[in-house]
Amino acid sequence: xxxxxxxxxxxxxxxxxxxxxxxxxxxxxxxxxxxxxxxxxxxxxxxxxxxxxxxxxxxxxxxxxxxxxxxxxxxxxxxxxxxxxxxxxxxxxxxxxxxxxxxxxxxxxxxxxxxxxxxxxxxxx
Numbered sequence: 001x002x003x004x005x006x007x008x009x010x011x012x013x014x015x016x017x018x019x020x021x022x023x024x025x026x027x028x029x030x031x032x033x034x035x036x037x038x039x040x041x042x043x044x045x046x047x048x049x050x051x052x053x054x055x056x057x058x059x060x061x062x063x064x065x066x067x068x069x070x071x072x073x074x075x076x077x078x079x080x081x082x083x084x085x086x087x088x089x090x091x092x093x094x095x096x097x098x099x100x101x102x103x104x105x106x107x108x109x110x111x112x113x114x115x116x117x118x119x120x121x122x123x124x125x
Contacts, residue, residue, distance in 0.1 A: 029110025032117045040112040076119075 014020055033040065051070055067075070092100040 025114075026107070026110060029107075029114045032113035033110055036113055036116065038113075039116050040109060 051073060054068065089104065092104060096103075
C-alpha cells in the first residue's frame with residue numbers, strides 16, 4: 001500500500017507541477033491565440049456590439065423565446081467567477097507581490113482564447 005501511495009504521489013506531483021500543467025495550460029492558450037488570429041483583440045468590438053446591442057437596465061426576464069445574449073453571458077460568468085477566484089487573486093498578490101498581477105493578466109489574456117474555443121466547441125457539439 002505504501003508503494004501505491006508513493007506512485008500516486010509522484011504522479012500527482014508531476015501532473016500538477018510546473019513541468020506539466022502550467023506548460024500545458026499556457027501552451028493551449030498560446031496555440032488558440034495564434035490559431036484564431038488573436039481573437040481576444042480582433043473580435044472584441046464585435047463581441048461588445050453583440051453583447052450590449054439590445055441591453056437595457058429594465059430588461060425582461062427570460063421567457064419561452066429564451067434568454068438575451070447578456071443574460072446568457074451573465075449566467076456563464078456567474079458559473080466561473082466566485083469567491084475562490086477572489087481569494088486566489090488576493091493570495092497571489094500577498095505571496096507574489098505586485099508582479100503576480102502582471103502574470104495573472106498574461107494568463108487571463110491567453111485564457112480568453114481558450115475560453116472562446118471552449119464555448120464555440122460547446123455550442124457546436
